[in-house]
Amino acid sequence: MNYVGRFAPSPSGLLHFGSLIAALGSYFQAKANQGRWLIRIEDLDPPREMPGASTHILQTLEQFGLEWDGEVVYQSQRHAHYQAQIDEWLKNGQAYYCQCTRKQIKANGGFYSGLCRQRALPPSQHHAIRLFMQNPVESFSDLHQGNVSIPKQLAHEDFIIKRRDGLFAYNLAVVIDDIAQGVTEVVRGADLIEPTGRQISLYHTLGQSPVRYLHLPLAMDDSGKKFSKQNHAQPIDPNKAKSTLMRAMTFLGFDLPKNFQSGTIEQMLQWGIHHWCIQQLPAENHIIV
Incomplete structure (x- = not known):
């Protein structure tokens, strides 16, 4: 079966460190399986959206070398x-x-x-x-x-x-869109474990086979709150892409070589794809960074 993964941010704010972890985890899992990595903007809730956030999110992903396959899908158009x-x-x-x-x-x-x-x-x-x-x-x-x-x-x-x-x-939109885009596996943060049962039930109701799920550990701040737009997490700085990328990859369990930062962003990502494995992920669900 051909692997299809995706990263589906909400434009309620800019990309923060927790978002980057989810993006990288889904990207590495897709590319390590010789699969496609899609982007979907989940703009279902206009009152909560930040003007210009969708464009900024895509630009930030590009600045971190995270290139997606195919066209970006917007839920507001579906x-x-x-x-x-x-x-x-x-x-x-x-x-x-x-x-x-x-x-x-x-x-x-x-x-x-x-x-x-x-x-x-x-x-x-x-x-x-x-x-x-x-x-x-x-x-x-x-x-x-x-x-x-x-x-x-x-x-x-x-x-x-x-x-x-x-x-x-x-729950409805995400399942209908994952089916339409042919997604085979969903990699996302552990904060979305709770609705997973409902989403699997929707697959059965629609007569479809559910996707596989991989829920990543959550990054927490010193006060024990997860990095999220709701908790006003600071957006990641594209001008510090290398150091931020290394920090996120270390969080995901990579044992980075000493000269890692001397490579380009593209070389760093290719190294990550080559060395990625699920077993390296931390056992803890909540990690203070």
């Missing part, structure tokens, strides 16, 4: 595909409108009880749309984490595929 699938599920009864609020769900223990499943609510701009969970996934195998268990209540919950504000849910 709404019709998501809506078509939702319409099909609504028509055959696999999806339904829900008026339950977060406050109500929280009062019920934090899990949705399926209250609106039998109500046959009419279409409304004030209702979310949920998928009737018929293929629950209580565990899955991760290439680095091993067997991952998912809480039963979460695994069996009817989850939202379109929000009450009209925005498409991440």
Whole structure:
């Protein structure tokens, strides 16, 4: 089977150190398997986007020598595909409108009880749309984490595929796009382990074979917070590409030679591709850097 991997950043901010680790991990895994490495901009949530972030992210990847294969895909241009699938599920009864609020769900223990499943609510701009969970996934195998268990209540919950504000849910879009792009393996940060079960269940619901998953350790700051746009992580500096690349590769478990920085960015990446193996990844899921 031909390997297809991808890196799918959100333009809610600029690339930070944690983003670079995810980009490098997915890049090395794809190229070490003689595969393609795709880029998808997950611009599903306009209110959270930073103007110009998409362009800046792509420019930063180029400055770090990370060249992608094919055209960049933007989720904002794929709404019709998501809506078509939702319409099909609504028509055959696999999806339904829900008026339950977060406050109500929280009062019920934090899990949705399926209250609106039998109500046959009419279409409304004030209702979310949920998928009737018929293929629950209580565990899955991760290439680095091993067997991952998912809480039963979460695994069996009817989850939202379109929000009450009209925005498409991440879980739906990411699976539809990975199928459309022929992705065979998803390499990303360990902060995305939780929704993986729902995404695998979507593959089964769509009659497709799930991709393989590899969740990388998360980089944490001194205060124990992960590097993320939400936590206002500083963007990486392309003017320090070599030193930042070495720092990220060391994080990923590479034992770098002493003269490593004397090479070009391209030579450093080629060395990484040649020496990459999953077994080198740190066992810890959260690492302070």
